[in-house]
Amino acid sequence: MLRSPVAVFLVVGILTAAGIIVGTNILADRAAADEAIAEARATTQLLAQSVVAPEFPAELIHLREKNLERFGRPLDRFDQEVSDRLLNTDRPFRINVWSEDGRLIYSSQLDVLQDTLAGHERLELDDAQRKVLAEGGVGSEIADPSRPEDLAAAEGTGGMVRIYTRFVTTAGKSSDPAKQEDAGKPVLFEAYFPVADLTDRQTQIFSSFRWITAAAVGLLMLLATVLLIGLTRQLRRASAERERLLRSAIDASDAERRRIARDLHDSVVQDLAGSAFAVSAIARNPTTPEESRETLDDAGTSLRTSLKSLRSLLAEIHPPDLHAVGLPAALSDLIAPAGTAGIQASVSVEGAETMADDKAALVWRVAQEAVRNAIRHSGASTLAVTVNADGRRLTLEVVDDGVGFDPAAVADPHSYGLRGLRSLVVDSGGTLEVRSAPGEGTTVRMEVDAQ
Known part of the structure; x- marks a missing residue:
């Protein structure tokens, strides 16, 4: 009788646990993805402000195709610095620096820089990029292969995420008036991160959430199972006690019925039977007057009817x-x-x-x-x-x-x-x-x- 509720509880518990695990995994996966992007954004901002900005030649904001040779030395020196300090690891894959008017003034992939300068292309800054240039902050988006600068980064990599922020050019330790004049100009800094790298980081973060969730759900199910077992045992004991009391009450009722039936049979029934025989014997006596004989017959019939009813009542009280x-x-x-x-x-x-x-x-x-x-x-x-x-x-x-x-x-x-x-x-x-x-x-x- 108690197995069915237990089975229902277990089924509902398993389904609930599965739903919790699936739901929390979905939420944890989203949180892990957001955290992986947040880490890449923080890395980009740190690189821009602490590594690139202090070393960036401010005069590069004037870089054009026609004066590429003029900036060759500072460009090569900065490129070597970037290669040594930033690109010896898997992240970021590539960095770009854009001027306020959308010109590519540096790329860690020099062929992209040269192709862009040769084509006199400018980046059409969108509202989000303009806001970052004006106010600071960090933005991110999936690299678009339809953009030439994104195509070069995303080709054969399985996709890239482009994260951008700004930094302000500085004159460094130079006392050159020209460099002093070029200082203080905001430029847009871009870093490309492979989607695969971010996915791997997302998986690492998600794994931590997964075990925490599984442990919490497992502990909850264990506590619920222990509680259910305790409640089931109490219910079984209560049911057994109720059954015992009910059977005791029925047994006591049967005993009382037997006593009443025995007392009635040994006293009232015997007395009625004797009275019925006596009355019938008197009615059949020839010396009994005729007028009394009819009355005695009626009394005998009444006694026998009452005796029959009493015996039926005894059978109802307790069967023989x-x-x-x-x-x-x-x-x-x-x-x-x-x-x-x-x-x-x-x-x-x-x-x-x-x-x-x-x-x-x-x-x-x-x-x-x-x-x-x-x-x-x-x-x-x-x-x-x-x-x-x-x-x-x-x-x-x-x-x-x-x-x-x-x-x-x-x-x-x-x-x-x-x-x-x-x-x-x-x-x-x-x-x-x-x-x-x-x-x-x-x-x-x-x-x-x-x-």
């Missing part, structure tokens, strides 16, 4: 034999009061020898309550008690053609006098059902294992 072989006789005694109520009652028992004695006792208890309700409340004209057993399943049906009732119209349809027995039937692995409708009578059906 609750063993399987005695079930048909016990049920016949049980329906005896139906005749007094004007109800035509019948009993049919098949396979009594195949059922266990405790199941026969259960059949009698359920039939007793159903028959009592039918006689007292149904207003029926017929009542049928049917028992069928085939060695495996045992079925009891008590059917009347009375007024019936609407189960939906009462507060508790299971309070049809069978509530206490319902638990016993369920604990025995069976079912107890009450079917009724206004004007259609009532059927009480019990089905349980025969053994």
Whole structure:
């Protein structure tokens, strides 16, 4: 009876855990991607401000194709510095420096710089880049192969992320008035990072989140399982205690019924039987006056009727034999009061020898309550008690053609006098059902294992 809720909990728990893991993995993956980009942006800003800006020749802002030879020496010197300090690692893949008017004034890939200068191309700065040039900050976007400068970086690399920021040119330690004049000009610094590198970093960050999530969910499931096991044990103990108390109450009730039935049988029944015999003997005595004989016959008949009713009541209080072989006789005694109520009652028992004695006792208890309700409340004209057993399943049906009732119209349809027995039937692995409708009578059906 408790396995089904446990199984449902486990299924729901597993599905919930899976949903949490999937959901947190999605969120962690997004967070890891954002963190990988944030690291690249921070690296770009650090390179621009701390490494490139102090070494960048301010006069390069005047670089054109026609004066490329003039700036050859500072350009080569700066390029060597960049190669030594920045590009000996996998990140960044390439750096560019652009002037405010969109001219490429330095590229760590000199062929890109020369091609751009030869074509007199300028970069059309977008709003985000102009904002970074004017106010500072960092921007990022996926390299666009349709742009010549991006195509050179992205070709054969599996994609690039272009991150840009600004720095301001400085004159360094030079006292040259021309260099002093070129200082303080903002330029746009770009760094290209391979998507594969960022993906690898994202995976590293995500792995940390994954184990944290898995550990948290595992701990939660462990605690929930321990709690469920504890609650299940408490529920089993409570159920066992309730069943014990119910059986104790039924046993006590049976003992009290036996005592009452024994006392009535040994006293009142014997007295009534003796009185009935005595009255009948006096009525048959030839010396008894004729007018008294008729009165004595009526008294004898009344005594015998009362004795029969009392014996039926004793059978209802406690049957003479609750063993399987005695079930048909016990049920016949049980329906005896139906005749007094004007109800035509019948009993049919098949396979009594195949059922266990405790199941026969259960059949009698359920039939007793159903028959009592039918006689007292149904207003029926017929009542049928049917028992069928085939060695495996045992079925009891008590059917009347009375007024019936609407189960939906009462507060508790299971309070049809069978509530206490319902638990016993369920604990025995069976079912107890009450079917009724206004004007259609009532059927009480019990089905349980025969053994």
